[in-house]
Amino acid sequence: MMKWVTPWLALAGACALVPVAVADDYRQSPQVAEFVAEMTRDYGFAGEQLIELFAQVERKQAILDAISRPAEKAKPWKDYRPIFITDKRISQGVAFWKQHEATLARAEAEYGVPPQVIVAIIGVETFYGGNTGSWRVMDALSTLAFDYPPRAPFFRKELREFLLLTREEQVEPLSMTGSYAGAMGLPQFMPSSFRAYAVDFDGDGHINIWNNPVDAIGSVASYFKRHGWQPGQLVASAANLKGAQAEQGLTVGLDPVKNVGELRKLGWTSAEPLADDLPVTAFRLEGTDGAEYWIGLPNFFVITRYNRSVMYAMAVNQLAEALVDTRGVK
Structure with a gap:
């Protein structure tokens, strides 16, 4: 539970009452000293309070083990999809939609993002708030900022953003929890995304x-609008391929480097009528019945800005469609 406080007041006194079990980890770290100096010089934090804060921060070996573990072989779509498109996730998504119907309708009116997409994001990320992560964000970001060199600059930036948001939102830094990588709340925002896109x-x-599902819903809608969500437009269209050149249309990466007209010349046809000048992403997935070919439209690209994965974006889109079908609305 978050605890609202006057920002940073009495922090040093509160810290002094808590035994410092891991003082050698960060309070005496040259990297932390440099970071504290930056935060005091550039952002006006009180150095002594930050030092006392870091005296309570714990280096978590489990986080380093998790982020350093060799990535498992990527699951094919036929195995990835069933993780997220389940009866339970659909039924609980419909219940979440009904419970927050007025808020979701207001978010659509203000940001143009339909309820099913917002609900699907929260459903995929945290099962509608059921699994938001139990790591203290200060521990997670500090561990990765100061003890994980491969991505230290990124996590140091996120640690800076986190301290800024705790000051802005008047919350105790040690009270806030999230994933082992520092992603937070129902929508799993990193601190930089929180400061840029989250809304009251x-x-x-x-x-x-x-x-607070109301703020989470509005924040997801804000994120999507700021990344170019187009109201009333499709996310993806199934495609058929014909001809020896068709496979050349597949996109390398996620950015849309071809348009629909260029794909047509290579032998692609779409299930829905699409304008020739529309920039798209073309991809193949390994489905239960063999290869599936899809054309990802601009809204598909927006979803990949939330998580840079074709299969993630497809899972969100298909969960959203399942929510609409189950609820019986358009």
Whole structure:
């Protein structure tokens, strides 16, 4: 549970009352000293309070083990899809939609993002808030910023953003939890995304994406709008291929480097009528019945900005479609 406090006041006193079990980890770290100096010089933090804060921060070997573990072989679509498109996730998504129907309708009116897409994002990310992560964000980001060299610059930036948001939102840094990588709340925002896109959708003066679905819903809608979501447009269209050159149309990476007209010349046809000048992503998935070919439209690319994975975007899109079909709305 987040605890609202006057920002950074009495922090040093509160820290002094807590035994420092891991002082040698970060309070005496040259990297932390440099970081504290940056935060005091560039952002006006009190150095002594930050030092006392880091005295309570714990280096987590389990986080380093998790992020350093060799990536498992990527699951094919036929195995990935059943993880997210399940009866339970659909039924609980419909229940979440009904419970927050007015908020979702307002988010669509203000940002143009349909309810099913917002619900699907929260459903894929945290099972509608059921699994938001139990790591202290300060521990996670500090461990990765100061003890994981391959991505230290990224996580150091996120640690800076996190401290700024705790000051802005008037919350105790050590009270906030998230994933082992520092992603937070129902929508799993990194701190930089929180500061850039999260919104106080219930108007209470604070942005709480941890246990306030209203702010979480508005924040997802805000993120999508800021990344170019096009209201009323499709996400993806099934495609058929014909001819020896058709496979040349497949996109390398995620950015749309071809348009529909160029794909047509290579032998692609789409299930829906699409304008020739529309920039798209073309991809193949290994489905249960063999290869599936899809054309990802601009809204598909927006979803990949949330998580840079074709299969993630497809899971969100198909969960959203299943929610609409189950609820019986358009």
